[in-house]
Amino acid sequence: xxxxxxxxxxxxxxxxxxxxxxxxxxxxxxxxxxxxxxxxxxxxxxxxxxxxxxxxxxxxxxxxxxxxxxxxxxxxxxxxxxxxxxxxxxxxxxxxxxxxxxxxxxxxxxxxxxxxxxxxxxxxxxxxxxxxxxxxxxxxxxxxxxxxxxxxxxxxxxxxxxxxxxxxxxxxxxxxxxxxxxxxxxxxxxxxxxxxxxxxxxxxxxxxxxxxxxxxxxxxxxxxxxxxxxxxxxxxxxxxxxxxxxxxxxxxxxxxxxxxxxxxxxxxxxxxxxxxxxxxxxxxxxxxxxxxxxxxxxxxx
Amino acid sequence: xxxxxxxxxxxxxxxxxxxxxxxxxxxxxxxxxxxxxxxxxxxxxxxxxxxxxxxxxxxxxxxxxxxxxxxxxxxxxxxxxxxxxxxxxxxxxxxxxxxxxxxxxxxxxxxxxxxxxxxxxxxxxxxxxxxxxxxxxxxxxxxxxxxxxxxxxxxxxxxxxxxxxxxxxxxxxxxxxxxxxxxxxxxxxxxxxxxxxxxxxxxxxxxxxxxxxxxxxxxxxxxxxxxxxxxxxxxxxxxxxxxxxxxxxxxxxxxxxxxxxxxxxxxxxxxxxxxxxxxxxxxxxxxxxxxxxxxxxxxxx
Numbered sequence: 001x002x003x004x005x006x007x008x009x010x011x012x013x014x015x016x017x018x019x020x021x022x023x024x025x026x027x028x029x030x031x032x033x034x035x036x037x038x039x040x041x042x043x044x045x046x047x048x049x050x051x052x053x054x055x056x057x058x059x060x061x062x063x064x065x066x067x068x069x070x071x072x073x074x075x076x077x078x079x080x081x082x083x084x085x086x087x088x089x090x091x092x093x094x095x096x097x098x099x100x101x102x103x104x105x106x107x108x109x110x111x112x113x114x115x116x117x118x119x120x121x122x123x124x125x126x127x128x129x130x131x132x133x134x135x136x137x138x139x140x141x142x143x144x145x146x147x148x149x150x151x152x153x154x155x156x157x158x159x160x161x162x163x164x165x166x167x168x169x170x171x172x173x174x175x176x177x178x179x180x181x182x183x184x185x186x187x188x189x190x191x192x193x194x195x196x197x198x199x200x201x202x203x204x205x206x207x208x209x210x211x212x213x214x215x216x217x218x219x220x221x222x223x224x225x226x227x228x229x230x231x232x233x234x235x236x237x238x239x240x241x242x243x244x245x246x247x248x249x250x251x252x253x254x255x256x257x258x259x260x261x262x263x264x265x266x267x268x269x270x271x272x273x274x275x276x277x278x279x280x281x282x283x284x285x286x287x288x289x290x291x292x293x294x295x296x297x298x299x300x301x
Numbered sequence: 302x303x304x305x306x307x308x309x310x311x312x313x314x315x316x317x318x319x320x321x322x323x324x325x326x327x328x329x330x331x332x333x334x335x336x337x338x339x340x341x342x343x344x345x346x347x348x349x350x351x352x353x354x355x356x357x358x359x360x361x362x363x364x365x366x367x368x369x370x371x372x373x374x375x376x377x378x379x380x381x382x383x384x385x386x387x388x389x390x391x392x393x394x395x396x397x398x399x400x401x402x403x404x405x406x407x408x409x410x411x412x413x414x415x416x417x418x419x420x421x422x423x424x425x426x427x428x429x430x431x432x433x434x435x436x437x438x439x440x441x442x443x444x445x446x447x448x449x450x451x452x453x454x455x456x457x458x459x460x461x462x463x464x465x466x467x468x469x470x471x472x473x474x475x476x477x478x479x480x481x482x483x484x485x486x487x488x489x490x491x492x493x494x495x496x497x498x499x500x501x502x503x504x505x506x507x508x509x510x511x512x513x514x515x516x517x518x519x520x521x522x523x524x525x526x527x528x529x530x531x532x533x534x535x536x537x538x539x540x541x542x543x544x545x546x547x548x549x550x551x552x553x554x555x556x557x558x559x560x561x562x563x564x565x566x567x568x569x570x571x572x573x574x575x576x577x578x579x580x581x582x583x584x585x586x587x588x589x590x591x592x593x594x595x596x597x598x599x600x601x602x
Contacts, residue, residue: 293595
């Protein structure tokens with residue numbers, strides 16, 4: 001069993017308030033044999049749901065395709081409001097190699113699902129990350145810039161907005177970004193303020209694109225009346241969660257603010273959590289083999 | 302495979318300087334089929350080695366018995382010096398239920414190994430923890446009080462020192478405590494001082510026996526010229542590692558001291574590390590299912 005190929009997909013849907021809609025999407029994904037939905041994170045302010053699923057590559061590809069089909073029926077982007085950048089009912093679908101799968105195989109899987117969404121569901125699709133065909137589309141932010149509303153206005157007229165698959169026009173399901181990437185940790189820090197401008201300043205200070213920490217993407221948003229620094233850590237081995245959080249705390253202190261709490265969206269690898277525990281607990285010479293469960297993993301003869 | 306019974310044993314040997322001696326003991330344990338030695342912690346100041354092994358109950362029992370037989374041949378307690386309390390070459394052998402094994406079964410296993418060490422190796426053995434036959438022997442500290450030297454003088458004359466198995470006299474291998482207990486986390490914090498009296502005061506402040514935190518045992522010792530608070534956390538779910546460490550840090554600050562680093566001896570469960578990570582990172586609503594690897598554990602059909 002342990003050599004069975006395993007991928008993760010973390011489709012993001014533009015619905016974080018109607019749990020019946022999210023449930024129907026999740027059921028469609030989980031209905032495919034061997035696909036396991038291991039986490040569902042709904043956020044009412046972002047008006048967004050993040051579904052984490054694992055399984056063999058073909059099964060996961062089929063699952064997220066079915067989820068996208070249901071989302072296209074139930075979510076109307078013309079009626080969608082939310083603070084997170086988004087372009088479609090199924091906003092983004094990343095494929096992540098976990099075990100016994102190469103990144104190239106995940107790229108092929110992403111393009112296969114992208115083609116099906118474009119051709120069968122008639123939804124414009126943009127390839128991103130490792131699956132991108134245009135270098136400027138490697139970054140998801142470039143594809144989502146201006147959100148659904150801007151894309152709707154430009155898709156048929158601006159050649160730089162031409163989709164990789166599907167029609168060059170958006171309907172109520174909007175558009176979808178499909179890609180392949182390495183494991184990412186989505187981690188949000190809430191501040192004791194409703195001043196979103198402060199969260200944006202802190203985000204600019206900590207993220208790589210404006211001079212901060214490598215492998216950190218960050219934006220400032222207002223969630224449930226509380227300012228939040230929303231981060232993606234794209235290489236936790238080199239820039240760990242605790243370092244990103246400590247810098248957020250330090251920058252927040254500059255404004256007399258503190259972090260009230262944080263949230264982990266979806267999954268994190270054991271190594272990332274063990275790394276944080278060992279850093280804060282000051283454990284020298286810690287190795288992941290000291291985690292009891294790592295010895296329960298490899299006991300197959 | 303996942304329903305296979307699994308126990309842990311963490312025998313402690315009174316040798317932390319001669320690695321050839323420790324290697325021979327470890328080889329004897331690991332020589333038993335299906336026994337996995339997953340951690341060996343040698344400490345020169347404590348002059349002590351802590352071996353962590355896992356496997357099916359009978360295999361682990363045989364492994365630690367063979368380790369005790371080798372230790373009896375190679376370690377002379379009359380020549381042993383070290384700062385940690387100890388009574389024998391094989392000082393203590395705990396059995397811990399991990400999976401598919403009850404505490405009662407570990408108690409039976411402990412008594413079976415205790416009998417063999419007493420009868421076959423002619424070493425006095427004291428049953429402790431859940432395996433204790435006298436209530437005053439539940440605590441290991443009571444059995445080890447005064448160390449090897451005191452035991453040697455009293456064992457034949459003081460009825461309260463009569464062993465549960467084996468002869469009422471000690472040879473060069475000393476005596477051994479054998480017992481059963483739940484999972485324990487051994488965690489040591491080093492201070493930026495050589496003043497062991499300060500470490501002892503801090504240990505008294507944080508441990509349960511003198512008014513501190515429940516489920517924490519602590520002593521102050523000098524290790525490599527540095528004062529150390531050496532702790533056993535006997536119920537990490539109720540009194541977690543981070544709380545014990547934070548109290549040590551607070552008490553240390555009272556004397557103008559800081560913790561320079563810590564060490565985890567042997568293993569800790571994933572839950573304990575995830576708990577610490579979530580606390581320091583302030584992750585609300587964290588659940589252990591957010592650790593990627595927990596989904597790789599249970600994939601057997």
